[in-house]
Amino acid sequence: MKKVAFPIVALVLTFAFFACKNETKSETEALPEDLAVAEASEETSPEYLYVTASSGLTLRQHNNLNSEKLAVMPYGTKVKIISEEKETTMTVGGIKGGMHEVEYNQHSGYAFNGYLSRFFPPDEDMKxxxxxxxxxxxxxxxxxxxxxxxxxxxxxxxxxxxxxxxxxxxxxxxxxxxxxxxxxxxxxxxxxxxxxxxxxxxxxxxxxxxxxxxxxxxxxxxxxxxxxxxxxxxxxxxxxxxxxxxxxxxxxxxx
Structure with missing residues (x-):
């Protein structure tokens, strides 16, 4: 009986080994694809935006247009984004948007994102x-x-x-x-x-x-x-x- 049992046990162990190997291989092959899908669907927020308003953009204490003015950020200023307002909360000059929380001159405040752009503004006389x-x-x-x-x-x-x-x-x-x-x-x-x-x-x-x-x-x-x-x-x-x-x-x- 022992001679019969040994081949059966060996067969079971061999099958289990290849099953685990195939399962591990399948998971390894799927991993890059899963990561690629996650990376493709992930929306990254810009760390910096640029002021496009020719007369400058007001930095306010709170996220509304009646809030106290802290400063005026000149045209072309690069500002750091602390948090984004993804919803449309107001319309200014026909532009729909909201108030981003930004950092300017080591001060934080809020600015209307309709006058902030991912693209840096052209310098004067730039071709x-x-x-x-x-x-x-x-x-x-x-x-x-x-x-x-x-x-x-x-x-x-x-x-x-x-x-x-x-x-x-x-x-x-x-x-x-x-x-x-x-x-x-x-x-x-x-x-x-x-x-x-x-x-x-x-x-x-x-x-x-x-x-x-x-x-x-x-x-x-x-x-x-x-x-x-x-x-x-x-x-x-x-x-x-x-x-x-x-x-x-x-x-x-x-x-």
Whole structure:
């Protein structure tokens, strides 16, 4: 009987060994895939954001617009995010958002996130191509292209920047600085007539045209076009949405 029992025990142990080995292998193979899914679905919050309001952004003591003003953070300031407000709690100048808790000059307070951007604002006189290349280091989906056209007597040049965002106000403030839209023009509210023309009230001497054309549909922005014209030269800046990105485009024409 002992001779019969030994092969049976050996067979059972062998089966158990391979079963455990296969189970361990299955779990090991599944682990990277599970981690990849977790990493892909995880939304990371930015540690720093930049002030895009040309006149600066108010830092307040509490998370409401009536709270005491602690400071004004200048345009382009890099602020540290302490906590994000993910819900829409207010609308300012047609921009929906809430109050982030931020740190500025070693002081903490609250600031409206509609004037805070992941993209650092362009420096004064910064060229679009240089700005795109700098952004691309952090945001690989940023793209830039430049084309020439027109005729021999009226040559044209078009610069196009594609930003990985669907926020109209974010695109508007970058285009305003990068493509020379006068500071007088405020971000156009989504609600309004389907077509609205806003003219610059005090254009510089010699400027024939300086105006903003706003196209809307069902109280949603469809296109923003800035037009500038003077003797012998004109340009247009167009802001539009393309899928999950915003397209900023400037076309210069020599007349």
């Amino acid at each position: 679009p191509k240089a700005y795109a290349e700098a952004l691309k280091e952090q945001f690989p989906k940023v793209s830039f292209s430049e084309t020439t056209g027109g005729t021999a007597s009226n040559p044209s040049n078009t610069a196009s920047l594609l930003l990985p965002t669907t926020q109209w106000h974010e695109a508007f403030y970058i285009a305003k600085q990068l493509f020379e839209i006068p500071t007088e023009f405020a971000f156009p509210e989504p609600k309004g007539s389907n077509e609205e023309v806003v003219k610059e009230t005090k254009p510089k001497s010699g400027v024939w045209t300086s105006q903003l054309l706003v196209n809307r549909e069902n109280d949603q922005l469809e296109k923003i076009i800035y037009s500038y014209r003077t003797e012998g030269f004109r340009y247009t800046v167009t802001i539009s949405q393309e899928g999950d990105a915003m397209k900023l485009e400037r076309t210069d024409v020599a007349d």
